[in-house]
Amino acid sequence: MTDLTPITALGGTVARSEDFGVLRLTEQPDLSLASLSLRKGQGVPSPFGLTLPGVGQSSQAGEYGAFWIGRDQWMIEAQGTQDIAAMLKAEVPEASVTEQTDGFATFEISSAGGAGPLEAVMRKLVNLDPQAFEPGAATRTTLEHISVFLVRRAEDRLAVIGMRTYAGALWHALSTAARRIGAQTDGELAK
Amino acid sequence: MLIPHPLLGLRDAQEFTYLGDASLMHRPDPAREDAVAAFADYVFLRDNPAGVHRELWFHEAGDRSWLVVTRDTTTHEILGAELASDVKLGGVQ
Numbered sequence: 001m002t003d004l005t006p007i008t009a010l011g012g013t014v015a016r017s018e019d020f021g022v023l024r025l026t027e028q029p030d031l032s033l034a035s036l037s038l039r040k041g042q043g044v045p046s047p048f049g050l051t052l053p054g055v056g057q058s059s060q061a062g063e064y065g066a067f068w069i070g071r072d073q074w075m076i077e078a079q080g081t082q083d084i085a086a087m088l089k090a091e092v093p094e095a096s097v098t099e100q101t102d103g104f105a106t107f108e109i110s111s112a113g114g115a116g117p118l119e120a121v122m123r124k125l126v127n128l129d130p131q132a133f134e135p136g137a138a139t140r141t142t143l144e145h146i147s148v149f150l151v152r153r154a155e156d157r158l159a160v161i162g163m164r165t166y167a168g169a170l171w172h173a174l175s176t177a178a179r180r181i182g183a184q185t186d187g188e189l190a191k
Numbered sequence: 192m193l194i195p196h197p198l199l200g201l202r203d204a205q206e207f208t209y210l211g212d213a214s215l216m217h218r219p220d221p222a223r224e225d226a227v228a229a230f231a232d233y234v235f236l237r238d239n240p241a242g243v244h245r246e247l248w249f250h251e252a253g254d255r256s257w258l259v260v261t262r263d264t265t266t267h268e269i270l271g272a273e274l275a276s277d278v279k280l281g282g283v284q
Binding site for chain 1: 198199200202203205206252253254255256
C-alpha cells in the first residue's frame with residue numbers, strides 16, 4: 001500500500017506555532033468540523049449533549065463544541081481526527097449534516113498578557129467591536145478579504161477558522177498583525 | 192458604511208452584496224393569463240427614486256441571510272434593515 005504522510009494545512013508534518021511577545025499563534029490541525037442544518041419545522045436537537053447556541057454564540061460540552069453560523073445552522077466541532085459527520089448524523093438523523101473538516105484550517109491566537117493584546121490584534125484585523133465580542137461569541141466575517149469564522153474561546157484565546165486553501169495567506173495576515181502587537185507589548189514589558 | 196443587521200447588530204457593508212429593488216421578492220404567478228406582460232415588468236422595470244428606497248442585500252460573508260435594507264439614495268443613509276424572510280412570510284417560519 002502507498003505510504004502516505006499526513007500534512008497540516010500549512011504543509012508541515014507538525015502543527016506550526018510561533019510566539020510574538022505575549023502572543024502565540026498556533027495551527028490546530030486536530031479539529032473535526034461538520035455543519036448541521038435543521039429542516040423546516042424541526043425542533044432544535046442537542047447532539048452530543050450540546051446546547052446549540054443562539055445567534056452569534058458558541059457552546060461547549062466535553063470535547064464537543066458548537067457555534068452558530070446562520071438561522072437554524074450550526075458548525076459542530078470535535079477534538080481529534082474523527083468521522084464527525086457520520087457521528088453527528090447518527091445523533092440527529094433528521095437534520096442535514098455536511099462534513100467540513102478538510103475544507104477549513106484552524107488557527108488560535110492566545111495571549112499571555114490577558115485580553116488587551118488579543119483585542120488589539122482583533123482591532124487590526126476585523127471590523128468588529130472586540131469588547132462586544134465576549135468569550136463565547138462566534139461569528140463569520142472577513143479578514144483581509146478572506147471569509148473566516150471567529151470563535152472567542154476565552155478572554156485571552158481566539159480561534160480563526162478559514163478556508164483551507166487560504167491557510168498560508170491567513171497565517172501571513174495573522175502573524176503580521178501578531179508580530180506588530182507582540183513587539184509593542186514586548187516594549188511595554190521592558191519598561 | 193455599517194448595516195444594522197437585525198440579528199447580528201452593526202456589520203460592515205463589505206460583508207454584504209447588493210441585489211436590487213425589494214420588489215424582486217414579489218415574483219408574478221407564471222400561471223396568470225397576463226404572465227408574459229407581468230414578467231416583462233418584473234424583469235425589466237424598476238423605479239429609480241431619489242430618496243427612500245427598499246432594496247435586497249445578501250449577508251454573503253456573514254450568516255448568509257437576505258435583508259431588506261431601507262436606504263436613502265440621495266444621502267446613502269441606512270434607515271433600517273429587516274430579514275427578508277420576515278418581510279415575505281410575516282415572521283412565520
